[in-house]
Amino acid sequence: MTKEQIKDTILEIIAQIIPDEDLSNLKDDIPIREQVELDSMDFLDIIMELRKRYGIEVPEDDYIHLATLDSSVAYLEPRMKEL
């Protein structure tokens, strides 16, 4: 996957988890949870989707890397580039 594809994938997962939110204006460098209503259980849904879809395990200590879209792409890129 390219970085752009990874970002689209993350956005698609988030859209599935919070279907009532408008994600079109989501800023890449601002924490996602500051821009949309995404609570801790929703965040765990992102982790679960990555596990189910791509077999990617995100350890709890690394959750911080999924704060923004930019940091998410940077963190996931080495794990998803071969997909």
Place this chain on the structure above:
Amino acid sequence: MAAKKPNEARIVITGAGLTAPNGNNLAEFRKSLLAGKSGIQKFNIRYMGEVLAGICHFDPLKYQKKKDLRRGTRAGSIAIYCAQEAIADAKLDLACLDKSKIGVYLGITEHGTVETENEVYEIKQFDYNVKYWSHHHNPRVVANNPAGEVTLNLGITGPHYTLGAACAGGNIGLIQGLQMLLLNEVDLALSGGVSESTGSFGIFAGFKSEGALASHPDPEKACRPFDKDRNGVVVSEGGCVFVIERLSDALKRGAKIYSEIVGYSINSDATDFIFPSAERQVECMKLAFSKAGISPEDIDIINTHGTGTIEGDPVECQAIREIFGEHPHAYMNNTKSFIGHAMGAAGALELAGNLPSFEDYIVHPTINLDHLDPECPLNNLVTNEPKRIDKVDYILNNSFGMLGINSVVIVKRFEE
């Protein structure tokens, strides 16, 4: 007659919200009951394929967001829809009420079965590796879930819980609310019952294994209590929530009053896991008469519990005959014949379906009764067509369940 109670000790129904397989509010439901319109359809369920079921067609997005639906349960959505509709029907403005003095009491037959089956099915594709088990599982399956989702949705901070009472749950949710009002624990109760049973293959399969799952080439004819060709239960989902309050409060706010709950009773067979006991059902009805301070001859309409099983229906008939045999003026009907067995919602839904009789003096019938089983002789069973009657002052609602739990509610035409 019993001495008249003070208005603070009289509990009245002032709102009703419901979803049934043949109607999504009381007016629609009543219309279907008077028109003989069934809500039973073919339905596909995991592992079993095509079964017959009563499915509700309300719009859950009327009161919830898509995210709420994804996170919560079907029972929660049914409960929220019914509670919101009941509040609107009662013309209550929650913003003006003390939400810490509102209680939510919902009867359930079971809860968590659907969600657990779904999770097990989901992790099957991951070779049953439990790291794929959802973090939403526990809040979905806790027994208070349907009532708790109502409080989350409405911002109610008073007590909420469910009453696990098998198929007597709907009546018992109502009774619990009444008791909490009488104890002054709350000022308003959202009481009734809900069922999401159609989401569980296990419930269908369980009835099938018992030899008690209804089948018929025409789904609408499958639920046929008291008919000699009946062959079991039609599993349905549904819900009904009543707004109930003390008469003194209802009068103060000029509320529309559907009826007064004057009698109720709950007892246990203590005889069998499944098979009912006529003796205890008789005792239960007598206890309700005693609490209401009335006699069997005062009852005008009896909503029978009859589920359409070979074994269960004759037992209730025997109990009713023992009490009402000499008082044939009470008319009887059966609401499950239209909507199937809405499990935890059944008692409340069936009571709701009969409440309009106080206004229109019509008894909705038992449908699908082509050949009355000789084992089920009932005086004044209204069959297949509605019947207009001259007097409707008291309605009795029977609701019984597995493990031998019996409940009776008696409501009275409201008179100051």
